[in-house]
Structures are given as C-alpha cells and as structure tokens.
Amino acid sequence: MPRAVIQGIGHAVPEGRLTNADLERMVDTNDEWIRQRTGIVERRISGPGETTSMLATAAAKEALQNSGVAASELELVICGTVTGDMSFPSVSCLVQDAIGASHAGAYDVGAACAGFIYSLASATAMIESGTMRKVLVIGADTLTKVVDFTDRSTCVLFGDGGGAVVLAAEENTDRGVIKTVLLSDGSGAKHIFVEAGGTRHPMHDPASQGYRSTIFMAGAEVYRFAVKAMGDACCRVLDLAGMDASQVDLFVPHQANLRIITSAAQRLNLPDEKVFLNVQNYGNTSGGSIPLGLYEAVQSGRLKKGMVVMTVGFGAGLVWGANLIRW
Ligand code: UT7
Numbered sequence: 614m615p616r617a618v619i620q621g622i623g624h625a626v627p628e629g630r631l632t633n634a635d636l637e638r639m640v641d642t643n644d645e646w647i648r649q650r651t652g653i654v655e656r657r658i659s660g661p662g663e664t665t666s667m668l669a670t671a672a673a674k675e676a677l678q679n680s681g682v683a684a685s686e687l688e689l690v691i692c693g694t695v696t697g698d699m700s701f702p703s704v705s706c707l708v709q710d711a712i713g714a715s716h717a718g719a720y721d722v723g724a725a726c727a728g729f730i731y732s733l734a735s736a737t738a739m740i741e742s743g744t745m746r747k748v749l750v751i752g753a754d755t756l757t758k759v760v761d762f763t764d765r766s767t768c769v770l771f772g773d774g775g776g777a778v779v780l781a782a783e784e785n786t787d788r789g790v791i792k793t794v795l796l797s798d799g800s801g802a803k804h805i806f807v808e809a810g811g812t813r814h815p816m817h818d819p820a821s822q823g824y825r826s827t828i829f830m831a832g833a834e835v836y837r838f839a840v841k842a843m844g845d846a847c848c849r850v851l852d853l854a855g856m857d858a859s860q861v862d863l864f865v866p867h868q869a870n871l872r873i874i875t876s877a878a879q880r881l882n883l884p885d886e887k888v889f890l891n892v893q894n895y896g897n898t899s900g901g902s903i904p905l906g907l908y909e910a911v912q913s914g915r916l917k918k919g920m921v922v923m924t925v926g927f928g929a930g931l932v933w934g935a936n937l938i939r940w
Contacts (some may be wrong), residue, residue, distance in 0.1 A: 615782035616789030617740040617748075619940065621680025624908035625753070626657040626669035626774040626895065633769070637841035640765040647769050652871025656772025656896035659755045664698040665775070666707035668901070670752040672777035676749065679781035684712040687779075688745040690719040693728020693752040693900040695929065696759060699720065700810070708751065717749070725805075726867050726928025727795075728900030729776070730753050733924075733936050734793040736780050746782040754899035759807050760896060761827035770869070771828070772896035776904020788919065791937040792853040794846050801838060805830045835931075836873065842927045843867075843877035846935040850923065854937050858882055861937075863916050865906040867926035868892035877925065887890055889915065899926050899928065916940055 632655040633644040647653055659668070669692055677684055690712075692705040705719035724731035729752030736748040753775025762768045783789065807828055808814055815819035843866060851857055858881040866874050871892055878888045889910050898905060903924045912918035920940045927933035 615740050615743065615784055616786050617737040617780045618783045618786060618789040619679070619938065620682060620777065620779045620781050621676050622778045622904065622911055623672040623675025623679060624774070624776045624905050625668040627659040627663055627668070628903070629658040629659045629660055630658050632831050636769055639762055640768060642765045642769055649874070651770060652892050653769065653896045654893045655817055657774055657825065658757045663755070665694055665696045665753050665755045666704045666711070668697045668755065668773065668775040669751045669777065670711040672753060672904070673708050673749055673751055676777040676779050677712065682747055682779045684714045685716060685720055686747050686748050687714040687717040689736065689739060689748045690717050691732040691750050692715055692750065693722045693724060693732040694754050695723055695725050695728065695899065696754045696756055699924060700862070705751070714749065716792055724928065724932045725930060726869065726897065726899045726902060727926040727932045727934050729903045730793070730924055730926045730934040730936055731795055731932070733790065734795055734934070737790040737793060740780060740782045748780045749777060750780055751777040751906045752900035752902070754901050756828070756897070756899050759827050761825070764827070766832055767828050767830050770897050772898050774895055774898035774901035774905050776901055776903060776908050788939045792850050792937055793934065793936045794850040794853065795934040796846060797930050797932045799930065803836070804834045804931065805929040810818065830910045836870070838931060839869065839873045839927045840876050842894045842933040843873060843925050844880040845878065846925050846933050847923060850935040850937045856937070860921055861887065861923045863889055863910060863919035863922045865889045865903060865910060865922055865924050867903045867928070868895065868906060869897045877928045902926070
C-alpha cells in the first residue's frame with residue numbers, strides 16, 4: 614500500500630493585527646482576563662475584500678514551491694473550511710483555478726476547527742487506496758468575518774489564517790500519515806453555530822431577520838467537551854497505531870485555548886518541549902490552526918523529517934479527530 618507522505622508545507626496569515634489592547638477599546642474586556650483564560654495575546658485579522666480563498670491560495674502556492682510539485686501534477690484539491698468566500702462554489706475550486714491545477718478535482722470539507730484533520734484523512738484514503746498520487750490539502754478560515762465584535766465572549770478568541778500541505782504517494786517508506794481518528798456528535802450542534810445564512814434562515818428571507826449571522830458559542834460547554842475530546846482522540850489514534858504517547862516527538866493541537874491544550878498534554882504525560890504553541894500569536898484560526906502550527910514547527914526546526922507528530926482538533930459539529938504522522 615502506498616503511504617501518503619507530506620512533501621511540502623505552506624502558510625498564510627493576513628497582515629492586520631488585533632491585540633488585546635485593541636479589544637479593550639472595543640468591548641468590556643482586559644488583557645489579563647484574555648491571557649489567563651485563553652493564552653491569546655494577539656490575532657491576525659483579514660481586511661475588507663480579503664477572503665479565505667486568498668489565504669488558501671497563498672498557502673497552497675508556498676506548499677507547492679516547498680514540495681517541488683507542479684500544480685498541473687495535482688489530482689485533487691481539498692480545503693477544510695467553514696468560511697467560504699461564498700456559500701458556493703467551494704474555496705477549493707477557487708484555489709484550483711488560482712494555482713492552475715488543471716487536472717485536479719476540488720472539494721471543501723466542512724468540519725470547522727477539525728477541518729484540516731478531516732481533509733488530511735480524505736486525502737490519505739485517496740492515496741492509500743491507489744486512487745490518486747498527488748493531493749493538495751488546505752486548512753483555512755477567516756472566522757473574524759463572522760464574529761460579532763460587540764460580543765466579548767467570542768470576539769477575543771478568533772483570528773484568521775491558513776496552511777497547506779502537498780501529499781504524495783510513496784512506496785517503501787515508513788514516513789507519511791500513520792493513522793487517523795475522526796469522531797462527531799451532532800447533538801452538540803447547539804453549542805457553537807452561525808444560524809443565519811443557511812437554508813434554515815436564508816439571508817434574503819424577511820422571516821429570518823433577527824437571526825444572528827455571527828458566531829454563537831456556549832463557551833463553557835465547548836470547553837468541557839474539548840478537554841475530554843482532545844485526550845480521547847489522541848489515546849484512540851495512538852491505540853490504533855499500537856504506539857504510546859512517549860513515542861510522539863511533537864504534539865501540534867488545535868490552538869483554541871492554552872488551558873485546553875495544557876490539560877490534553879497533561880493527560881498524555883507530554884512534557885512542555887513536545888507541545889507546540891502559537892495560540893498567543895494567532896488565537897483560534899479554526900481550520901487554519903493545525904497546518905499553521907505544523908508550518909511554524911518546521912520553520913523553527915522543531916519538526917524534522919522522520920519525527921512522529923500528533924495533531925488533534927475539535928470544533929463546531931461537534932466534531933473532533935486526530936492524525937498521527939511520521940514527518
Ligand atoms: O474551536 C472551538 C471553539 N471554541 C473553543 O475552543 C472555546 C472553548 N471555551 C473556552 O475557551 C472558554 O470557555 C472561554 C475562554 C470562552 C471562556 O472562559 P471560561 O473560563 O469558561 O469563562 P466563563 O465563560 O465561565 O466566564 C467567566 C466570566 C463571566 O463573568 P461572570 O458571569 O463570572 O461574572 C463572563 O461574563 O468571564 C466573563 N467574560 C469575560 N470577561 C472579560 C466572558 N468573556 C469575557 C471577556 N473579558 N472577553
């Protein structure tokens with residue numbers, strides 16, 4: 614069976630920065646509360662006209678360049694996102710055109726903050742089954758476009774960003790995606806959602822006026838779920854691989870909240886030096902969070918060829934999952 618090996622990685626974040634001090638001037642919050650409860654210091658924020666597909670395209674181009682793979686060789690573009698430029702077509706179709714992937718299919722995966730984990734799983738299955746040999750996998754979101762900047766319980770948490778990897782089939786190697794776990798519980802849909810703009814409350818429907826087109830989140834419920842889900846998904850993916858946490862060289866969790874990450878790392882007995890963190894700089898970038906973390910881990914020399922990296926994420930759905938990868 615061919616292995617799905619990561620050949621190159623790219624990233625993209627908007628230039629705009631929003632600091633805790635900026636937020637203090639916008640809502641009744643303060644730097645100390647935000648740092649203590651979330652670990653976030655600043656986030657990147659897209660400007661008017663700056664869309665998810667623009668970040669996804671920039672990340673994709675860098676990943677292609679770093680991998681030495683030409684866009685024309687790609688057979689598929691997958692993007693994990695819940696903030697499409699439009700309801701449809703997909704972000705991945707816009708990227709396909711922008712990068713000139715003229716022989717590739719394209720689709721989005723709607724798994725919120727677990728979008729990259731789910732997308733990587735789809736791509737891996739395509740490669741391991743022999744259906745395809747070169748796939749571009751992106752995770753990108755611009756959640757600040759659907760944040761209510763008068764709601765202090767959500768607006769301090771989110772930022773914009775994305776990352777991308779080129780996956781290619783390789784034989785006779787132990788590198789590549791080792792195992793993946795994908796889980797969901799739709800009964801938790803009520804804990805985090807954007808209600809207006811879908812088919813339940815269409816934007817143009819007068820009867821739907823008054824419904825929120827911004828994120829609602831029951832923070833405490835999501836927090837409780839996340840702490841358990843992160844640890845569970847990691848234990849399960851390690852179990853499937855017949856490995857234990859001590860064999861993980863680097864842990865790259867979804868960067869939603871420092872306290873959630875710390876509790877997952879403690880459950881797994883992972884020392885600080887194996888836990889990658891950049892939540893302080895970007896906040897929660899949803900589907901962008903994990904590939905952005907992987908990118909920075911590579912750039913800083915913490916993630917090198919042959920190392921075992923474990924990703925884990927959770928988000929609206931509710932969905933959660935984990936990938937175990939030999940880099
Ligand atoms: O990718 C999935 C996305 N979601 C998440 O990962 C979010 C998971 N949840 C969380 O990270 C945490 O629940 C939050 C960071 C959102 C909130 O932290 P918490 O420790 O659960 O705080 P809380 O919601 O229990 O609120 C505590 C207090 C409340 O005041 P009272 O009622 O105790 O007087 C809130 O009104 O903090 C208040 N509060 C704030 N104060 C200052 C809520 N937001 C803020 C704020 N600044 N921004």
